[in-house]
Amino acid sequence: MNLAVKSTSITTVPKLTYDVLIENQPDGTIKATLLGLPDCQGLGNTETEAIKKVSQSLQTRLETAKIVTLEIEAPKVENPWMKFAGMFKDDPQFDEMLGYIEEYRRELDAQMEEYYQQLDVENEAK
Missing domain, CATH: 3.30.160 (Double Stranded RNA Binding Domain)
Incomplete structure (x- = not known):
């Protein structure tokens, strides 16, 4: 110190x-x-x-x-999350996992779009 x-x-x-x-x-x-x-x-x-x-x-x-x-002078402490940064960079399944995440997000976006369209139809009917 x-x-x-x-x-x-x-x-x-x-x-x-x-x-x-x-x-x-x-x-x-x-x-x-x-x-x-x-x-x-x-x-x-x-x-x-x-x-x-x-x-x-x-x-x-x-x-x-x-x-x-x-x-x-404050002690220099490494961010505890930094030890996990890049830990999957050489994992052969990492790109496949990203693909699953992207597909799931597209499904959620489609569901939300359908939900909002349904709300608009219901609001127009009122």
Whole structure:
């Protein structure tokens, strides 16, 4: 497995966005929890206050940490059906089997055509 850590020295810090779960507590307060980081929470009397506190909590945490992007190369897995591809190419009966399939399809097509013609006759009679 190939693993690469991307780190760049960008002078302008991009804005990060996070999803926050807002919950009303039984005591009337509001709890804001950063999704993905359940230990990063803020509690307040209003939703705005709770969001402000969770934001401050995250900013404090990021002062001593950093976010990096990992690139992981997925393992190359062969399609499981590929082992069957071409397995009948040298079979002397393969062409005969294809002939049977074609004949059966022609029979089905003829039956369907007859069925649709019968429907048209019945619809015209109404």
